[in-house]
Amino acid sequence: MNTETLLELRDVRVRFPVGANWRGKVKSYVHALNGLDLAIRRGETLGIVGESGCGKSTLAQLMMGLLAPSGGEILRARSPGSWYGSGMQMVFQDPQSSLDPRLPVWRTITEPVYVQYHNTVRERRALADTLAEQVGIRKGYLDRLPHEFSGGQRQRLSIARALSSEPDIVVLDEPTSALDVSVQAQILNLLVELQRRRQLTYVLISHNVSVVRHMSDRVAVMYLGQIVELGDSQQVLNHPKHPYTRLLLDSVPRADRPLGEAGYGVEELPDNRQLPQGCFFLDRCPYAGDGCQMPQRLEAKIPGFEVRCHRV
Template sequence: MSEALLELNDVHVNFPAKTNWRGKVTEQVHALNGLDLRVERGETLGIVGESGCGKSTLAKLLMGMLKPSTGQLELARSTNSWLGRGMQMVFQDPLSSLDPRLPVWRSITEPVWIQSRTSEKERRALAASLAAQVGIRPEYLDRPPHAFSGGQRQRIAIARALSGQPDIMVLDEPTSALDISVQAQILNLLVELQRQRNLTYVLISHNVSVVRHMSDRVAVMYLGQIVELGEAKQVLDSPKHPYTQLLMESVPRIGAELDGAPGNTELPGNRKLPQGCYFRERCPYAGAGCEQPQGLRELGSGGAVRCWRKLWQ
């Protein structure tokens, strides 16, 4: 059995949506609603689902930027260190992790600087070595981020994440701000780094071809829950849950973007959660039995589906 680096058990995250005149919370956004997830060492776990389903909330939770409202999040003791240090994040917009006023060598080594106050000489040497690994010429490291192209900046952001010596990297739409030709280079770099360093990736992406190319397993999220989980090929090529089926049908053959709500532009409310199966109102197969809350059911293949109907038989 492979080693679990991270486990989430029945994690809920709520945000206050409305407060009354006394400052008391009268309405909440239910962003994560009972998330169970296990991330294994060395794997790439792809996370897909429509806008607002809770993907970035999950990323922030993994990074320790948010705490669960209820439920547990456990990180294996063998990871580099506790939350926020054993993990690093790569964002869609690399500029969000690079200070525009600083030469990039300083941004690259900031995670190291936070962990241990090493000398400038040591940090410069580390920045040069990481830059070489991500394909940035070390002699450019005294320049600020705006002196680089989008693809180069994303390489610099990846070098910065690596300097924290993470076990797990959370990649939230890491290539969606880049040109197609540059996207492939960055993905290949990520694959190569993963191989060299035995990194574990949690990859959030709207792009099916990116998820297919990168992921070992895929988790499909709907309204803050996982509705389907399994081997990437299995989930993307023969989806079981009606939501995954709709999501895959809505992917244009060429564009391969998972945008928007399939067959329905109205997003169901995460302020007042539906009774029973969360997907019931949009499900073409909904009927008797679906008014019961649905648990994630294990399939023989190692996958799991949150639907009582045996649609796959």
């Protein structure tokens, strides 16, 4: 593993059993990740984009160590141990899920550190003050409960919580999707500022191409649990090569809509219980032809730019 690589996934697979019969024998599997190769580099923002159901959240949980792969391997620069000590934290779409409704927020946002170091109340309060200042929450509000804050403020608090243990990598799973359009840009700008201040590495997961475009150095495009295109974000988003990426970007309204409104109306994903034999995109691809019935590999077309299509 390269010294600048913090986390690497090699041919990683995840499948979930569904519909066990009365003997508990599994009848079928949902194939959520199907041979994923990816390396996260120190200091970058890696955007991960794809339609709902393509495996983005499964990938996030896998990176966090909350889920074990069914196949392949995961290499980490820091040994996992407890996941608090692994150098990774996560920000979820719904800030509610990381804030305890019964606890004053100063406790919740310092909890990851407390679990690790058992610091005193005085130390926790001091840390809470620092974190609050960095995410734009008034110190005087830290004794309040989560429900006393707005959605945007709650997401600021869950970002504070994620940063408290000084992670190297922060996985952001749809961090602004549950927020009002008017506050989405503020949260994204806060994330950019925090990254600069703290030299963070981000994995930014979103179904929203505008969000990924705004933030990312590199972009990975996912389809049916695989990466179909990976490279510099300008290259991928301005000169897409894979037919699926083109379809995805064409269906994003070009007009300068506010962030978050640019959903895309691509059809339903194909069934991930029965994986296709050849190229996963075959039945939707306008360029399909000879050789597309063979499984496709993610291949470097130019240095630093990989595509899973033999016809590119």
